[in-house]
């Protein structure tokens with residue numbers, strides 16, 4: 068069984084940053100990624116543009132040049148892919164970590180393809196794999212999706228977009244511009260306050276001019292083949308509908324963390340326990356990196372502010388190994 072100083076679970080931007088930092092510091096490391104390189108970004112909407120400017124998405128100071136100040140998804144895929152390939156990072160793709168066990172200060176990692184041992188583990192598994200379900204009858208119908216990819220699919224169709232945050236608003240605007248008849252279903256009284264400052268006026272103007280219909284204080288009660296039942300202040304209404312994009316956010320894989328032995332806060336935030344000075348969790352030698360550190364507060368950590376986790380963690384690992392030797 069191969070042994071490593073550190074195994075990094077997740078090959079997103081932050082897992083890759085950790086791998087690069089481990090390599091620079093002479094550690095024997097391996098990144099295990101269940102999908103493609105930066106798999107979450109690969110699954111983002113095809114025309115998506117980051118809200119961060121490119122230099123804020125850089126890792127290890129490697130320049131990220133983009134056409135506009137804020138890069139598009141394709142440019143980010145190119146950037147992180149080139150970091151992996153030109154630095155010859157040790158990454159296994161399409162290899163899912165299924166189980167981690169700790170015995171006598173040694174972790175055993177079972178993946179979908181092999182088993183390894185490691186002295187340290189970094190969990191950088193992100194939050195994009197599990198959607199927050201709305202939990203209504205009909206949510207399982209094939210016309211419902213929790214991921215938005217390409218507006219072309221919805222052209223000339225009656226599309227309901229559930230949600231009021233950036234993902235929902237971007238999808239609503241883009242699909243309307245490509246010829247969908249869009250109804251936004253918003254649980255609160257207004258478009259989310261965290262919507263990008265340059266997008267919010269656009270959606271509000273489109274709603275006010277009647278191009279996009281918005282139902283506020285509204286909740287979907289049932290999804291049917293050709294319609295939706297929506298509860299609004301005035302009572303329940305039925306609207307015609309072809310497709311539903313339920314863009315109500317995503318959550319980290321809490322079962323995975325709990326199976327690793329990571330403690331989660333008992334409140335609804337489900338914050339994992341870690342020392343912010345080292346990013347080490349309540350399990351010695353097991354570190355947390357990236358967006359997963361925020362629990363249900365998935366907006367708290369993003370690439371811009373969590374890329375620093377990589378040097379913090381690798382420093383801590385180096386100090387621990389110095390202390391042991």
Ligand SMILES: Cc1cc2nc3c(=O)[nH]c(=O)nc-3n(C[C@H](O)[C@H](O)[C@H](O)COP(=O)(O)OP(=O)(O)OC[C@H]3O[C@@H](n4cnc5c(N)ncnc54)[C@H](O)[C@@H]3O)c2cc1C
Pocket residue numbers: 076077078079080081082099100101102103104105106107108111112115116117118119162163164165191192193194195196234356357358359368369370371372
């Ligand atoms: C539409 C959208 C726009 C965004 N725009 C910005 C922005 O402008 N600026 C910014 O800073 N952030 C932005 N973000 C947030 C940012 O993309 C995430 O915070 C970032 O991807 C977090 O990186 P990560 O490496 O922690 O997690 P992820 O990128 O989610 O990577 C986690 C990886 O772990 C893998 N994985 C999960 N489980 C396993 C397992 N068991 N075994 C092996 N691999 C596993 C996944 O396949 C995935 O590749 C945006 C997010 C969205 C959804």
